[in-house]
Amino acid sequence: MGKKITCPDCKGTGMKETTETCGTCNGSGQVEIIDDYGKTRKVKCYPCRGTGKINDTDICGMCGGSGEIEV
Ligand SMILES: [Zn+2]
Numbered sequence: 001m002g003k004k005i006t007c008p009d010c011k012g013t014g015m016k017e018t019t020e021t022c023g024t025c026n027g028s029g030q031v032e033i034i035d036d037y038g039k040t041r042k043v044k045c046y047p048c049r050g051t052g053k054i055n056d057t058d059i060c061g062m063c064g065g066s067g068e069i070e071v
């Protein structure tokens, strides 16, 4: 048995923030819609709020969410 140290990957929080490309707009931040006149318009993508990226929080893979690892 080794000793336990604070996980360096998540700094002991057990959670990691991940940034993924938005699947709705494929990272462009804009989606095309067809308006009432049949014209294509670009509008801000709603799920990513126009950033093209989605921030998510995931359980840290290195420590499995405990915030510590054995060395
Ligand atoms: Zn988007």
Ligand SMILES: [Zn+2]
Pocket (backbone or CB within 6 Å): 007, 008, 009, 010, 011, 012, 013, 014, 015, 060, 061, 062, 063, 064, 065, 066, 067, 068
């Ligand atoms: Zn961790």
